[in-house]
Amino acid sequence: MKFTLPLFRTVGLLEGISYLVLLIVAMPLKYLADMPLAVTIVGGMHGGLFVAYVALATLMALVYRWPIGRLAYALLASILPTGPFWFDRHLQRLQLPPAPPPK
16 A cells, blocks of 8 residues: 555646646637637546545545545545645645555
8 A cells, every 4th residue: 555645646736737727728728719629638637537536535544544634625625726736735744654554
């Protein structure tokens, strides 16, 4: 399970970037330049990354025995445009120990 934290942080970064690209690039292209394909492509990628982020946040909560408030913070962060970046910063400050070995 030692891969869990780096994978979660990477997916969080990608999810946050994809959300910003969706809002700042794809949506204006759809509505201002009549290019709906941009939202279809970026929206699909963002949707997959969002699902992965939520699943990995849940896995992190189980592996690291997070309190329910920390999981709620991670899940709230997933719906805010810059939320995953803020939550990643929170995780860096926690300096999580290595994952406990499986039983």
